[in-house]
Every structure is written in C-alpha cells, then in structure tokens.
Amino acid sequence: MNRHLLLDQPLIIDRGSERRELVDTTHAHAVVVRDGAVLAIDGDVVELPPSERPAHGLEIYLGRDGEHELVAVVPDGPLDIGGPGARMTPLRELLGMFAARGADGARDRELATTAVAISAWHASHPRCALCGSATEPRMGGWVRRCPTDQRDHYPRTDPAVIVAITDGEDRMLMAHASHWSANRFSHLAGYVEPGESLEQAAHREVAEESGLVLHDLTYAGSQPWPFPASVMVGFRARVDDPAFVLDDDEISEAMWVSRAELDARVADGTLVLAPPGSIARRLLEEWYGSTLP
Template identity: 60%
Template sequence: MSDPWSRPDPLIVDRATELRDSADLDAATAIVVTEGRLLASAGRLVELPPAEHPEARLRVYLGRENGRDLIAIVPADPSFADGYDGIGGERLVGLRDLLQPFAAHGAEGLRDRELGSTAVALEAWHASHGHCARCGAATEPVKAGWVRRCPADGREHYPRVDPAVIVAIVDEADRLLLAHAAHWSPKRFSILAGYVEPGETFEQAVHREVWEESGIELTHVAYAGSQPWPFPASVMVGFTARTDATEASVDGEEITEARFVSREEIIALVADGEVVLAPHGSIARRLIESWFGGPITDPAPDERIDV
C-alpha cells in the first residue's frame, strides 16, 4: 500500500535551485501561507497571478513548472485572513485539513501537498529563526527565502529539519501495538514515534524510543518509508518491527496506554468510537493500514465521539 507522502519518486515540481538568486518573484504564480494555513478552494491550493499578489512580508521560491515560476507568499497584513471566510469557496485551512482532500485529487493533489508542506515548513522556520544563533543579530532572508544571512558576520543559516522515527510493531500473533500519548485527546491512538537524538542511527532511535515508552524489545526492524511533517519542522522516517513481548509497560508520562490489537479488534474499536486512529494521509495511518491489509473505515462525522 502506498502513501502520497511516502513515495520513492522525484519531486513533482522542479525546485530549480539554480534560479533562487535570479527568478523574477514579481512575475511568479503564488500560493499564500499565513500562520501555518494555506489559501485553498475545494481541496486545491489557490494560485494567484502576479496582479493578485498580496503585499508580502516574505516570499519563498518554490520552483518552476511548465515554464512558470512558483512562489509562496506570507502576507504583510495580519488581517489578510479576514477577507477569506469561505465566500466564493476560498478559505485558509491548515495543512492537516488538506490531507484527505489532496489525496482525493490524485496527481494534482500530490503536487499541491508537496508545495503546501514546503510553504508551511519554511514559513515556520523564518518565524522562529529571525536572529543569528551565534551573535543574536537580526538575520535577513536571501536566496529567495531558502537562507537567512547574518549581516553582522555574514554567516548563513539554513532551514532546519528534525528527524523523527515512527514504527509499527507486531507481536508473534501478528497483533499491532497501538498507543495513546498523554497530550492527545482521550480516544486518539496511533503507533509509537519519537525524535532521533544526536549520535544515533534511525534504527537505534527506534529501539530506544520503543523501550523508553513501552518497555518492549524489538527484532526485525525494517525501513518502510518517510514523510515530510512540517509541524513545525519534522521528517517522519517509518519502520516496521516485531517483538516477542505480549504486552507493554508504558512510562505513564509520554505514553499512558498501549495495547496489542488484532485486525478484528481494531475494526470493532474504531466502529464503536473507542479508538480514533491517526488521520488519513499520515505515515502513521499508512503503516497501520499496511499491517491491516487495506483501508480502515472511520465512522461518519455525525457518528463519531467528539475527540
């Protein structure tokens, strides 16, 4: 089973890195991102021609497609969102809200997701890295938004990406380990994940995180795919693993509950609203459904328990 963000293919839109110093951003087609939300309509990104660009606080070059340049604009006016309340179908939505609509649009949806995730990640990076980590001087965006330069010492700062691992663990009975994190809403369950620490490989991070959170030792750890997750700056690296354990001993701090479930049990738990799985479009959902052997149907919105 493939996931739209876990694909071995090249980028859909050519980032054209060689043009970051020379592209005419005033003549580019723009998508809009503000405070992690994107201007969209009917599940697709809204693309603005040059004449409709809002005044920009930040512009980031996204690449070149079919002979035209694409950029992301962060509006200068903080009240920009007030003009988009859904009238005419255009509204500002979070990237998570676009996961399922994007998936429904096939190749065009994948292309939009690629552009949207890049825009959200870079907006967040610029917002949180406005000063030089060495001297504290205010930095300025250069190279069409892909670098921040310190005017005091000339040092260049690049967007950060925080690697994290996520793993689908099955026991000898082929049951999947589902866990509930302390900061999640009560019914939310997913698979174990955590950040990679300095000095360890992805696989070592998998073993460490799982042991720390569940007291489980793993065997047969194998890479399964990856996914950009710009909330605010992660890339999720997915794995599968097996264990001889039959139950978990949670840490009670990060993870408050964990249990192995069979395929029959997970269907019943989801249908009854006792378990709400990771959202469609996430690598967590992809790993869960890969173990299950196909899509898992969520209850209709009016049938679900509020989470």
C-alpha cells in the same frame, strides 16, 4: 483506491536551487501561506497570478512547474482573495484531502508542505543564534543571513522515527500519548538524538516508552511533517514477547489489536486513528490490508 501520496517518487516541482539567487519572480504565481495554513478551495491549493498577490513581507521561491515560476508569500494583513470558497486551510486538514485524491493530490501536497515548512522556519528563526542580530532572507528565501557577522543560516529539519509494531499473532500495537486528546491511538514515535542512527532511535524510543524489544526492523518510508519542522521516518518491526511496561510520563495507555478488534473500537469510538494523509495512517492501512474509513 490508493490514498497514499507516492512519497517515494521524485519531486514534482523543479526547486531550482541554482536559480534561487537569480530568478526574477515578478511574473511568478503565488501560493499564500500563514501560520501553518494555505489558501485553498475545497482542498485545491490556490495559485494566484502576479496581479492578485496580497501585500506581503516575505516571499519564498518554490521553483518552476513547466513554464511557471512559483513562490510562496506570507501576507501582511487581512485576506479577501482567491475567489468564492477560498479560505486559509490548516495543513493537517489539507493532508487528508490530498490523500483522498491519491496521485492527483501529490503536487498540491508538495507545494503546501514546502510552503508551510519554510515559512514556519522563517517565523521561528528571525535572529542570528550566535550574535542575536536580526537576520535577512536571501537565496530566494532559503537562507537567512546575519548582516553583522555575515553568517548564513539554513532551514533545519528534525528527524523523527515512527514504528508500526506487530506481535506473533500479527496484532498491531496502538498507543495513547499522555498529551493527546481522548481515545486517540497511534504507533510509538520519537525524535532522533545526536549520535544515533535512525534504526538506533527506533529501538531506543520503543524500549523507553514500552519496554518492548524489537526485531526484523525494516524501513517503510518517510514523510515531511512540518509540525513544526520534522521529517517522519517510518519503520515496521515485530516483537517476540508482547508484554509491555509503559513510560507513564509519555505513554498513558497501549493495547494490542487484531483487525477485527480495530474495526470494533473505531466503530464504537474508543479508538481514534491518525488522520488520512499521515505516515501513521499509511503504516496502519498497510497492515490492515485496505483503506480505513
């Protein structure tokens, strides 16, 4: 079964940027989002009709799906809505559920990821960065305007790169970041710095963290990753010399694993993989050749 979410496909929801300032959302259905979690039932995003929307201070226009306008709302108080089984579910947990549904989970992934990303931006940017005045939502929640100097502030997305690296024996490099929980391993990754391309960032981050020299660097795909405000850009690469020297401040352990070694370490719990629904997991499974448990 294909558990990838077809992230190379066009958006499913018509975001309607030209309608954001004008659309009447009185009859829009609402996705409820707060603190990185979305109202859902067993992994299905709940869309509340207008009459059931909770009291909320922030509303964000998500777009149109067929005949329905859609908004995200950030509730003000306690919640008891959505029906039996409804709960505020963290986005990280939902991503795995969406991945298990394959293409059927793509729409909910798009709604949930967008709602979490834009609401997190509002929460972390309440004031003008220039004068300190409290800003106000505009353009359907996609802009915050400073009433003092009339400047518009737009959501930011921080690009990061992640690189699946193999050696001459087609083994995969798995690394443990110093701040991660025990036995969690994944690919090397890091943020893009000003003045460099995505490819340059991939080469630099890998060199800084492991001393490895990459070749055959190829683009593999990307994924919105609002933890808190990133887009993860995936690459594949190879190395001729597998000897690494770790930057102990960031990477405390690394290993080259064959597919059989990966199986054994996952089975005995000495290697915990990136969660389903993440681009890290997708890159690993593409190398592995099938879905991992």
